[in-house]
Amino acid sequence: MPSIKATYSSATNSCEELTPDSCGIIIFGASGDLVYRKLIPALFNLYTRNLMPITFYILGFARTEMTDEEFKERIRNSLISVHKISDTQMVESFLSQCRYTSGEYNDIEAYRRLQKKAAGCDCDFTKKENKLFYLALPPQLHPTVVSRLSQSGLTMEGENEDPWARVVFEKPFGHDLKSALELDKHLTSMLNPSQIFRIDHYLGKETVQSILMLRFANIMFEPLWNQRYIDNIQITVAESVGVEHRGGYYEKAGCLRDMFQNHMLQMLSLVTMEPPTRFKAHCVQSERVKLLHAIRPWSERTLKDNIVRAQYVEGKVNNEDVHGYHGEPNIAPDSTTETFVGMKLYIDNWRWQDVPIYMRSGKRLSMRESEIAVTFKRVPHSLFGLESQHEMPSNILVMKIQPNEGVDLTIHTKQPGPKACMASLSLSFKYSEVFDTVPQDAYERLLLDCMLGDRTLFLSREGVEAAWKIVDPVLNFWRDHPEQAPLHTYSAGSWGPKASDELLLRNGHQWRNPPEEHGTHFKSLAKPLIIRK
Template sequence: MNSTDESRHPFLKGLSKHRGAPPTVVVIFGASGDLTARKLVPAIFNLGVDNLLPGEFHLIGYSRSEIPDEEFRSAMDQAIEEHSRRPLNKEIWERVRQHTTYHAGGYGDPESFARLAEKINKIEADLGRDVQRLFYISTPPSVFEPIIRNLGACGLAEAHLNTKLASKVIIEKPFGKDLESARHLNKTINSVFEESQVYRIDHYLGKETVQDLLVQRFANAIFEPIWNREYVDCVQITVAESLGVGSRGGYYDTSGALRDMIQNHTMQLVALTAMEPPVSLDPESIRDEKVKVVKAIQPLELKAEGGDVVRARYANGLVNGQPVKGYMEESGIPEDSSTETYAALRLSINNWRWKGVPFYIRSGKRMARRASEIAIQFKRPPGILFSEGNKFDVASNTMVVSIQPDEGVTLVMNSKIPGLETRTQPVKMHFRYATTFGSNTPEAYERLILDAMVGDSTLFIRGDETEASWKLITPILEHWKACGSHGLEEYAAGSWGPLASERLLWEKGHQWRRSG
């Protein structure tokens, strides 16, 4: 890898370290589920294509259903053909396929875990060398606890502890549903695993543009000196989906936008945008700064109407020109539901860098388009020049980090319109990943699974960070529960959310930017 390639890497770590992944057995709990087929196995296949899997690699699928080994392998073949970013290469996949097996058992059944431990110990004995155990929990949160406790009871959690081959566990969100449950989950995890063995995964942190945010900030001298309250007017973070709840209505109604998107994905973007420079690129140094900034967010003002929070649900409307039904008409939604499909928050960070700079965050379903972005809006120059009537169209300089669907960075500047008189208009300078680096970039899960195998926890969430985030969010949930449907707004499907969310910005002299 040359220096140019290395400079593109968000944490300046070359592939040479990744190629040193130790012999590993990966066990996927929930192997018959959708995530395994759509993301996890295609990610493992693509790591194989890139020669980033260890020479001794075994994959075990664990689920309740009785599935013969060959049937499971065939299902994974099909998953790669349907969902991989690259076509199935049978020669490369065969190296993993021949070491892929299936293990049926209940998540609360100690005997099934004892048999799993025997299977892994036999793999290790046959290889004649120690192997790392990597457990990926891709199940409903209701079975997180029995899986973790059984991994401890059968001895798998403590295998090769205090060595580079110590067992690791990857846990998919949600990490609790409020502060109390998050603390309980962390207590359960830490009763079995050391925190250094735990990898709480949020796939947003595996996206190239999210990782690139730190490079944009700390590797470019033109940005970091003005990334503060002296120059930044406000920060807007949008995570919008055009899809509705679909067939997940029953599940979604127990969650809502605040739990489903704001507490995890969106708060991660806040932390990376607002964090102080870490003292090094060491994973713990970066995670320390993320926790500090989340803890610095002030408690929100909560009112049935007004305050720092707005919630709403979508009504019928048009999305991409097609009529769609409202949330209350979706399958599985109770008649007395007060669940929000949209949430917007106005955050205040009480530290030296950001005092007085509002952070506006929003997330919703059935919005105008799918778009996830971070917009840093800078203060306008003094209104001395270029302020004469409507002759000069001068916009705030804005840096927009686009996370999806088109990864890249846009800088909004003001420029003179060609002509004999001086007139201005805003223009955009675009950088797109697909244009510069090609469109076939690695999927987020590829990066995250690889990092877990080599023991790099940079892009994973620490237990104290989940609790700090829930400490901010839980009072909102409790307030909404007490209010019932009072204060729950509506917005037309295909719009950018309720009018009430504009108030959050109007009160501070801002307005939502048009995303996308």
């Protein structure tokens, strides 16, 4: 089948990345999985691209007792054995910047040792340096660590933030609205708002970052980006894996807290928000918050009819038998935690009034795929002899978030040949193919922005609060009225429960399940449309 060749040219000469000022990166929870799976590889990649500060150090802190050399060996194993880095000389150069100290997170003496160790690292610099604290920790430890950092003076900044001290927080930001507000109150009593960086790694993905540029740098899209021309929007974040080693966390969180309160709602806000006045952090964050406030409040009827929750049972994934959620480690035998959520919601403003927004996310689905699909309305009148315009397929713009980041636009054209047959054509590109490079990991972008002080891709306090105000009523309804919100089941390896499909069928829609094979750029319609003359 023919493919569409994509080429590109840079529209500006100002695409070079800035290099951050010298700083120390202090990672709490430095013995945990996230550090070696994501943070260290991201920092190493920035190092190989000459995007780390000219002078920097990485100082790990955790309960586990380790020497500097043992910490370095863990990093070495992660980079060489797990992430297959072949440039051992570059690895050793990176390791020379790494240190470690241990202690209990609530022990003020441990923070004094940390302060002394950091001061020793600072001696490698020409002056006292900036510090970036990354809390790769369970959220219940965040208040304790921030309190101790403040008490020890580690987060003290100089005049006009010179030197600066910034603290990065991993999600979740609270367990519900009340706890999120309490957490924010505690953090802001110890830190200035400018020091708080709430990270959502989905906002660092290339396609998610490109949403605003796709919308606001291309004149052909923005005039159509409204209720007059768009029929519906679908956001899917599908995972083929189960909860794996995260059973203890997932039992307390569930799919709604884990995915919707942050990733899903943030992607929705980017694809539907109004144009910001400038591409500055406060302008972008403000428009995202306004959009979240415009989401139609839940009623008892919509809580019952427009949301589906489910849990996976045994099935097949990639032709392998897998057990159900109750068979996962650290899961209660009678657990009612949802592993899938599908929902329909509406945005009450002039741009999106009555356009249905469908969102779904789940574990143990057919494949790993995250995408945003914007389906345009059909042509108002058929010129090609069809009985109605409903026989004409819709144009669809698909922003693929992972694993094959890129954009697809489905249009219709004449199929070559003597008959006047219509076919669907997908104008498609993948970042890895067009730009001849592998898109950087989301943590690379976000860690670099932290060091640069760019808050555009981070969550604001107002954004977190607005998201919880959407999610909280759902959680409360499930808790108080379980009989009206049944927990459905679905087989592992499927696309979710039947009730999720029925949610869309009531509006005459269906989920766009991505094909198993990617890269098909041209396809005939199931029934070729023959133009009657």
